[in-house]
Amino acid sequence: MRLGEDFFVRDTVTVARELLGKRMVCGDRQVVITETEAYVGEGDPACHAARGRTPRTEVMFGKPGVLYVYFIYGMYFCMNVVTEQEGFPAAVLIRGVVDLDRPEEKLDGPGKLCRSLGITKDIYNGLDSTVSPALYFEDMSLVVPYEATPRIGIKQGTERLWRFVGDVDLTSF
């Protein structure tokens, strides 16, 4: 069952935690989410929208469930899903997944998973995952133990434990 706007419109930290163990369908690829981070509004110094609305961060202010894909370090893309109500800029960064068909293939790292899944800004930024056939999320009633840690690669806001690393067990699949 596809995750809809009602799932993503909630508190970002909750959505980040609950995305662990959810299935992500991207074209013919099926992966399970194992690592996420929450970026929450203009009061979060690590959030791209911390300094207000800009052309890049526009989608973060928009509809929950829409993808925010950005380009970084001259060579990587990173993928987020927008959360909370329209007008409040927040999103969950997808940092790690495992391939359901090749569980040994760990796609750990936001740049690596976008490269492997072919997720680029020009095609995927602004895509609505609640209606798009190209990329969407599904519940798969998987219980995932997790730990919360500081977010990776940021210099401000490190005191917030908004990175979630799941211990995903796929042996029942």
Added chain:
DNA sequence: ACCCCGATCGTA
């Protein structure tokens, strides 16, 4: 127009 640096990755 342009400068600077990043929500990274791979290797050491």
Added chain:
DNA sequence: ACGATCGGGGTT
């Protein structure tokens, strides 16, 4: 721990 890499966002 650190260097590669470079597009483009944010500011001038």
